[in-house]
Amino acid sequence: MTPAAPRVYELRGADAAAALDWLHVHADVHGALEGDDALTVWLATQLPPLPFPAVVVREIAVDPQAATITGLEADRPILVAADLLVRPPWVARPAGFAGVELVVPRGGAFGSGEHGSTQAALRCLHALWDAPPTFADVGAGSGILALYAHARGCPRIAACDIEESAVMATRELLPQADVFLGGAETLPAVHGMVANMTGSELRAAMPAMLARWQRRHALVLSGLRAHEVDAVGAMVGAPVAYRVTVGDFTSVGYRGGAR
Numbered sequence: 001m002t003p004a005a006p007r008v009y010e011l012r013g014a015d016a017a018a019a020l021d022w023l024h025v026h027a028d029v030h031g032a033l034e035g036d037d038a039l040t041v042w043l044a045t046q047l048p049p050l051p052f053p054a055v056v057v058r059e060i061a062v063d064p065q066a067a068t069i070t071g072l073e074a075d076r077p078i079l080v081a082a083d084l085l086v087r088p089p090w091v092a093r094p095a096g097f098a099g100v101e102l103v104v105p106r107g108g109a110f111g112s113g114e115h116g117s118t119q120a121a122l123r124c125l126h127a128l129w130d131a132p133p134t135f136a137d138v139g140a141g142s143g144i145l146a147l148y149a150h151a152r153g154c155p156r157i158a159a160c161d162i163e164e165s166a167v168m169a170t171r172e173l174l175p176q177a178d179v180f181l182g183g184a185e186t187l188p189a190v191h192g193m194v195a196n197m198t199g200s201e202l203r204a205a206m207p208a209m210l211a212r213w214q215r216r217h218a219l220v221l222s223g224l225r226a227h228e229v230d231a232v233g234a235m236v237g238a239p240v241a242y243r244v245t246v247g248d249f250t251s252v253g254y255r256g257g258a259r
């Protein structure tokens with residue numbers, strides 16, 4: 001059903017702010033914008049008579065089509081590799097696509113597939129994926145990289161993030177994963193691992209990550225600027241098996257069994 005267009009009114013005068021307070025009690029206010037010399041108010045229905053005679057009211061015409069605009073119309077599937085795409089749930093799968101598909105809503109936590117560091121991480125993971133029996137996503141954000149492991153059939157997935165909102169988003173996206181609030185020290189030992197964070201965050205987290213990565217399956221690090229790659233790589237102490245840069249962000253991957 002098409003939603004009814006809101007009614008929009010401009011209120012001017014010394015009592016405009018008091019009129020808005022009154023409207024919050026006596027009308028269904030959808031929004032208000034405070035300008036330098038006027039208040040604009042969005043209402044569900046017609047403006048009731050205001051008990052502020054000095055307030056000058058002008059109705060602003062609204063295109064009824066605008067009531068249906070959600071801001072999501074321009075969303076498209078993101079083809080990360082020829083056989084790997086990310087899309088929000090409200091965007092249809094492209095006809096004929098038969099690769100790995102990650103359906104991630106764009107919400108409060110980082111990681112909807114648009115950012116170069118996420119794409120680099122996904123491309124690296126995709127190139128090196130070696131079916132680890134257990135896998136961890138450090139700095140999960142939305143949980144998109146953990147979702148990749150799930151889509152590839154990994155039976156035991158753990159994830160962590162220092163942000164409560166990211167932990168909640170990951171739990172919602174992947175109810176079967178063990179999601180911890182905190183850094184890599186909260187994680188169990190795992191066969192494969194991914195982390196997409198800034199270079200300095202990665203360097204700080206690396207000792208705890210390396211203590212949990214069992215070096216049996218791939219490790220992927222992303223979010224690095226080109227000049228940060230060597231310092232972080234030196235901490236891993238294994239040859240880089242795959243490297244990819246998307247925009248300003250580089251991801252490097254290490255194969256398991258290297259040591």
Ligand SMILES: C[S@@+](CC[C@H](N)C(=O)[O-])C[C@H]1O[C@@H](n2cnc3c(N)ncnc32)[C@H](O)[C@@H]1O
Nearest residue numbers: 110111118139140141161162163166183196201
């Ligand atoms: C760039 S976002 C990556 C999100 C998602 N994994 C992706 O690839 O799109 C980095 C995330 O790491 C989290 N983070 C930063 N430092 C962390 C740390 N030491 N341990 C765990 N998470 C951390 C941030 O809260 C943020 O959600």
